[in-house]
Amino acid sequence: MSQVFVNIALSLDGYMAPEGMTLAHWDTADYKDWGAKWGAMMGWLLKQRYFRENHGFGAGGEIGAVNDMVRRTMERTGANIMGKRMFEQGEASWPEEAPFHTPVFVLTHEKREPWVRPGGTTFFFVNDGAESALAQARAAAGDRDVRISGGADVVQQYLNLGVVDALEIALAPVMFGGGRRLFENVREPLPQFKVDHVLAGPDATHVRYVRT
């Protein structure tokens, strides 16, 4: 059966996004230095060849274990789920060929027709909650896996539903000092994980936790 997984980058001090990284300051990356902080956290990813090709950043880039992991993450994913804020930031940033190539279920109160992008990404706007989005994503993913893409509040919702089979964290050595924490609002009974795999990259430590 297909899995539900989270695959995100995290700052050393536990933030998914630095303070100031909001749509209001999307074009002013020097606001609270959010651009440099985000870049430092994502540096390991931005230089991988597979990621660069997928995002149209041009040729070149690193190959190796991290690049292979990035490719496998993409290839195993049959559907994505994300929050409204992540979608809106992406809408302002992604190339026309949005970098998912799957159905993407956006948790939002906004009513909106599906938005079809070239390259296989279609955004569906789900108004009836996280469990409904997951059911739709599972159906769409078929044998492939469902990725909870973010942001933090959406990951927290699925952790609290107890449905996250694997939690894959790229822990970068950068400190943010503030921002959106991944781990808060997670309630009892707390999800239980064990370490499944560690890939020690030079710029991030990639740990895969699986549900026990």
Add this chain to the structure above:
Amino acid sequence: MSQVFVNIALSLDGYMAPEGMTLAHWDTADYKDWGAKWGAMMGWLLKQRYFRENHGFGAGGEIGAVNDMVRRTMERTGANIMGKRMFEQGEASWPEEAPFHTPVFVLTHEKREPWVRPGGTTFFFVNDGAESALAQARAAAGDRDVRISGGADVVQQYLNLGVVDALEIALAPVMFGGGRRLFENVREPLPQFKVDHVLAGPDATHVRYVRT
């Protein structure tokens, strides 16, 4: 020159201690389940042979890379610094031969004569702040290193002073859901670290960060 280092265990969600783990509930480890949570975070350490011998837990225990790391951490340490709360909890828990075997500088407002324990541990009570404690610890440590032992607020003070050369974290896969966070109150300019070493144990991921 000797280094200043932090070596602590951390829950997956970023806590050094679970909610409820206070002196008031020291004898009721089922209060908010703090004992089980703490034990789950420290499980990797509690079964190492060197740790068991040092704490008088009896013979046996694991040997290998993690045990070697625990021994090296102890052997390199020429002085410890800790906060008042950690000291008080330890005072209620440590065996008569306290498990430090070095001078220990306790940050506190309490005026108290040095407390000499068998086995080489002497607690000195420092009333004039973190920088003074560090100067005293450096002098006492000689060629060996100074360990910032905890708790979270003390680690934060030294991070903010910019004097932490190495940050060694045993990241355990347990979730606490609440408690004392390691990373908060850390201010700009934020300390800058890079990954120096990763030891992937079965029960915790040991990452060593060094100052850049």
